[in-house]
Amino acid sequence: DAKTTQPTSMDCAEGRAANLPCNHSTISGNEYVYWYRQIHSQGPQYIIHGLKNNETNEMASLIITEDRKSSTLILPHATLRDTAVYYCIVRSRNNNAGNMLTFGGGTRLMVKP
Amino acid sequence: KAGVTQTPRYLIKTRGQQVTLSCSPISGHRSVSWYQQTPGQGLQFLFEYFSETQRNKGNFPGRFSGRQFSNSRSEMNVSTLELGDSALYLCASSTGGGLYEQYFGPGTRLTVT
Numbered sequence: 001d002a003k004t005t006q007p008t009s010m011d012c013a014e015g016r017a018a019n020l021p022c023n024h025s026t027i028s029g030n031e032y033v034y035w036y037r038q039i040h041s042q043g044p045q046y047i048i049h050g051l052k053n054n055e056t057n058e059m060a061s062l063i064i065t066e067d068r069k070s071s072t073l074i075l076p077h078a079t080l081r082d083t084a085v086y087y088c089i090v091r092s093r094n095n096n097a098g099n100m101l102t103f104g105g106g107t108r109l110m111v112k113p
Numbered sequence: 114k115a116g117v118t119q120t121p122r123y124l125i126k127t128r129g130q131q132v133t134l135s136c137s138p139i140s141g142h143r144s145v146s147w148y149q150q151t152p153g154q155g156l157q158f159l160f161e162y163f164s165e166t167q168r169n170k171g172n173f174p175g176r177f178s179g180r181q182f183s184n185s186r187s188e189m190n191v192s193t194l195e196l197g198d199s200a201l202y203l204c205a206s207s208t209g210g211g212l213y214e215q216y217f218g219p220g221t222r223l224t225v226t
């Protein structure tokens with residue numbers, strides 16, 4: 001799986017959009033971008049994933065650049081409950097590849113009142 | 114639908130002892146993965162079981178082992194505990210192969226004294 005690079009930490013004001021960047025310059029054609037988050041002392045939670053088109057669900061939006069070398073996770077209206085460590089993971093979606101996730105350091109997002 | 118459950122939630126063991134942790138996946142999920150989380154090393158993949166067979170294995174010593182039962186419940190065992198095994202052990206379940214997102218349990222906090 002391709003390596004990812006994320007900022008160590010970010011702050012965001014409550015109610016504003018949180019934009020979390022991720023670099024994955026070595027991503028290959030069959031690799032997807034996944035985002036998980038981990039709220040303190042809980043298990044990681046799946047947020048969203050995408051291949052090359054922008055994706056949106058009830059939690060967030062994922063914007064992937066045209067060259068697929070980077071992406072941005074957007075929380076449109078951050079709340080205090082969004083304070084967590086956010087992990088960007090790149091992996092193959094091969095059905096035989098199994099479910100091994102390689103977590104990097106992630107971005108610690110602090111949402112402030 | 115009930116989420117992933119892990120038992121026990123907290124455990125204190127003495128160096129040299131062994132420990133068994135249990136994970137019950139979401140109903141219908143056939144894949145169970147185990148992760149270790151420590152402040153120093155972050156989240157690291159231990160192994161994955163799919164239909165009672167180990168499908169992937171991380172870079173951990175042989176003291177760490179696991180198994181999966183026919184009802185998809187999984188156990189992991191750590192023998193000859195070391196102080197460095199103190200960690201949060203997380204279990205994640207998924208429907209199948211690399212196509213699907215994973216759902217994590219709350220974890221078992223193991224302290225080795």
